[in-house]
Amino acid sequence: MKKRCVCLPDQRFHNYLTRTVSARDLFRLKVKSCSILKSEILIFARSLCKKKPKETPSCSSCRRSSPPVFISLLSVRWEEERYxxxxxxxxxxxxxxxxxxxxxxxxxxxxxxxxxxxxxxxxxxxxxxxxxxxxxxxxxxxxxxxxxxxxxxxxxxxxxxxxxxxxxxxxxxxxxxxxxxxxxxxxxxxxxxxxxxxxxxxxxxxxxxxxxxxxxxxxxxxxxxxxxxxxxxxxxxxxxxxxxxxxxxxxxxxxxxxxxxxxxxxxxxxxxxxxxxxxxxxxxxxxxxxxxxxxxxxxxxxANSKLKGEKDWEKYEVARKLKSCVDSIRDGYLRDLKSKQMVARQRAVALYFIDKLALRAGNEKEEGETADTVGCCSLRVEHITLHDELDGSECVVEFDFLGKDSIRYYNKVPVIKKVFKNIKLFMESKDPGDELFDRLNTALLNKHLSSLMPDLTAKVFRTYNASITLQQQLRQLTNKSDNVAEKLLSYNRANRAVAILCNHQRAPPKTFEQSMANLHSKIVARKEQLALAKTELKLRLYVRFVLFGVSMVDRKAAAVKRCEDQLLKMELQATDREENKQIALGTSKLNYLDPRISVAWCKNMDVPIEKIYNKTQREKFAWAIDMTEADFEF
DNA sequence: AGCGATACTTAGAAGACGGGAA
DNA sequence: TTCCCGTCTTCTAAGTATCGCT
CATH class of the missing domain: 2.170.11.10 (DNA Topoisomerase I, domain 2)
Incomplete structure (x- = not known):
């Protein structure tokens, strides 16, 4: 069944829903403006009508009647009352x-x-x-x-x-x-x-x-x-x-x-x-x-429900709002690094980490009740090591701590001098088990953030940085002229850059080495096949008039082409899988990347959306798939 | 300010499934 | 047709954030 989209001039999310509905269900909805929408639906509904109506339900708001046709996968936007x-x-x-x-x-x-x-x-x-x-x-x-x-x-x-x-x-x-x-x-x-x-x-x-x-x-x-x-x-x-x-x-x-x-x-x-x-x-x-x-x-x-979808959309809208004021917020915390108040300095350094490294906020936890894990605000002295110089860089901070789900965060980051000096100051005369930011907690941090921008909290930075990174990487990595397999590798690489930023790790699959070896042996086999096919093609070209018709040569040439394509695809797949060994892409795809970026990319690059999102993901992001134009910018 | 309760998002692991190779 | 492996789906733990109370 073809999907049909009825667009109202206003594309705000709350007008949106995708679902399998019967025409009767449609009329049960409280449709406020029924002019464009209702007539569109009726036309579409009539066009799908196969069975003779048993009864004639009518629209609650306009009292127009319509046969009870059943519409599958009709995608509709309408105005529902806002609560x-x-x-x-x-x-x-x-x-x-x-x-x-x-x-x-x-x-x-x-x-x-x-x-x-x-x-x-x-x-x-x-x-x-x-x-x-x-x-x-x-x-x-x-x-x-x-x-x-x-x-x-x-x-x-x-x-x-x-x-x-x-x-x-x-x-x-x-x-x-x-x-x-x-x-x-x-x-x-x-x-x-x-x-x-x-x-x-x-x-x-x-x-x-x-x-x-x-x-x-x-x-x-x-x-x-x-x-x-x-x-x-x-x-x-x-x-x-x-x-x-x-x-x-x-x-x-x-x-x-x-x-x-x-x-x-x-x-x-x-x-x-x-x-x-x-x-x-x-x-x-x-x-x-x-x-x-x-x-x-x-x-x-x-996740595919309207309630969750709306919330998801709102989340990305807040992150986009951050985009427009992130520069001034950055200026702000860089200024605060020199503040006379210790709280402000600690807050500034914490924000610097959260923004630059996409660290989580780090709420305090009850000791002994859960595994000992930390986020930004709950970092302890023992979790960082300062290097005045390391591997040719100055002012390097070495992080080593267990984050959410006891996943290890290990990173060596060159930071600006002011940050470095501040951290040194915070660590002065403290024990390894003491809190790095002893004057700061997430409530304080978020209170400050919400004063800078409505709805801004620490986690918005993760969403913002993840999404903006994807958009940048996609622009950098993909060429319109690439084939689909190459484009997909680029997409995955962009996705991977985000997953690395967010530290989304996974245990390397138990069968990883084996399956990698299998793939490589397949590639070798394919290469041999290709070489053989090429030789045969030459041979056939040579004797084309004697033994084969032109079509046979064409067929062989096509086979060579197909073989080449498959080989390329497999080699890209191997690269992709190797690079993905310990990195989980799913979490960022599902929770951090504005789906509209991916949808717009697919439209621009002529990549079918199914290559990027599986069925569940398409359902979850139905709102984005439906409302996004190719020129969408995060 | 601090705290406990609450509600909701984010997270990786494990289990189920299904499509292609043997 | 079976079996194997990668992908999808489910599961539920572990976070974030806010609110109302003291």
Whole structure:
């Protein structure tokens, strides 16, 4: 089905939505201005009409009638009423969260052994034991903290008798449980085609029932409609709580949020919700408090929803606004480097880092509750080393710390003299464990930033610098005359420059070396094939009048061409993959790069958008794909 | 100012899927 | 047709930021 875009003169984002709708759905929307829009839709709807109408719905605002045609992938912009400040919706209806299946007790022939003796565990203890057994192949289970936390929490689930017996994790033998789990995974893989299809159908039913909600009469996908199943907490890095038991969430733990008029979702039989609220200033549909960290978790909409899309658009608009005043803000913090006030100096240096290196803000964290990681404001003296001179540069700051997700940030950066001197000053008579910016925190920093520009916070710099870098790199790296494969390599390289700036790392894939070798051997094979094809082509040219018609020669020439193209493509792919070994592009693509830059680039370069964004990404960025012209500038 | 609660974005890992080579 | 590997999708942890209270 062809996509059709109805454009209103005003292209502000809130007029926008893409979705599969029926004509009837369209009319249920509160369409304010119906002149251009409604007639356009009607024309389009009529052109798609195949079935005879059963009834004739009419538009709520103009009372025009139209047959109930079903339009697929119609992309529409319309004017919806803007809500007053803070209000996120007028109506919200959903079926509540999906609960994970109950625990299935182990069969009798699968046993846990303690100190070499078979031991039948109570249901609760058995379930938790299985959590551990399932993870035996994982490095986690070798870590002291993980084992201790697990054991402590496991004992809490045991009966008094079990607790008396099981006093040492080392004496526990989970091997049968582990094997049982592995068999189960294998069995699932080995299911017949039909059985797999049945599974799929069953899953689809769950998605159909729980995966969507009705928000202001739009059917929207929910991002995480399944409650998190119980298990062992897997923190990142040296997390002090790793291995603790994540308890099963009961309906009594769950708060439901929906509109007053809606029928609230029914709790599972014999249960009740913790609360049912009607708060339209928030976007979540359900929430619960998780037991390991005590934080609140939410069920929210999918990234392709209007609510999330609008927010995303706003984020990039703020970053673009920063573009127009970043020069004066830079002047400001460079001036502040000489301020008489210590706070201002610290703030200036922190901003210099955040702007130049795209560091995160660095909120303070509760000690001992999480892994020891830092961001800009929470940097400690031990995380930086100053070099008056290093590798031919003066005033070099060496950073070495663990950031978000315990990903290491290591960088040697030449800085301007004033910054260097200030850092020296901040470090004076401090211990390695002391804070570098002892007068500064993120609240202070953000307060200052918002006084410079409305909505400006520390993280906007990351968005701004990421997006502007992509735009610059794309301009620098791509030529209109390149072929698509070359253009894509350039795009990925631009993307990679951003990922490096933002320090988006990944563990090198386990199979990396192998797959790289495979690719290289394929390239070698292709080269041989090409050489052969070329020889044959020459031969055929030579004997063209004797043995072959001209077309045969043409065909061979085409084969050579095809072979050359494929070889080139593979070589580019190899370069791309090699450069990408430890770098993750996805995070920046999804969260930092204004999609309109990529869309405009695709239009300018005649690259199909599908080469850049997969289906999910296209859905998330539908707003940008739809509204962006080739001349867009970030 | 400091703090805890809250809401929402950003993040890498793991698991599921599916398309091409053998 | 099967199997393998890269890509997509899901999962949920870990950040940022703000607000209201003391």
């Amino acid at each position: 007053e400040d803070g209000v996120k919706w007028k109506s919200l209806e959903h079926n509540g969260p999906y609960f994970p299946p109950e625990y299935q007790p182990l069969p009798d022939d699968v046993n846990f052994f303690y100190n070499g003796k078979k031991m039948k565990l109570s249901l609760a203890a058995e379930e938790v034991a299985l959590f551990f057994a399932q993870m035996l192949d994982h490095e986690y289970t070798t870590k002291k903290v993980f084992r201790e936390n697990f054991f402590k929490d496991w004992r809490k689930e045991m009966t008094r008798q079990e607790r008396l017996v099981i006093t040492d994790l080392e004496k526990c033998d989970f091997r049968e449980l582990h094997a049982f789990h592995k068999d189960k995974v294998e069995a699932r893989k080995a299911l017949s085609k039909e059985e797999k299809q049945d599974q799929k159908d069953a899953n689809q039913k769950i998605v159909d029932k729980y995966g969507y909600c009705l928000l202001d009469s739009h059917r929207e996908r929910i991002g995480n409609f399944k409650l998190e199943p119980p298990g062992l907490f897997r923190g990142r890095g040296e997390h002090p709580k790793q291995g603790m038991l994540k308890k099963r969430i009961q309906p009594e733990d769950v708060i439901i949020n929906c509109s007053k008029e809606a029928t609230p979702p029914a709790p599972p039989a014999g249960h009740h919700w913790k609360d049912v609220r009607h708060d339209n200033t928030v976007t979540w549909l359900a929430s619960w408090t998780e037991n390991v960290q005590g934080s609140i978790k939410y069920i929210m909409l999918n």
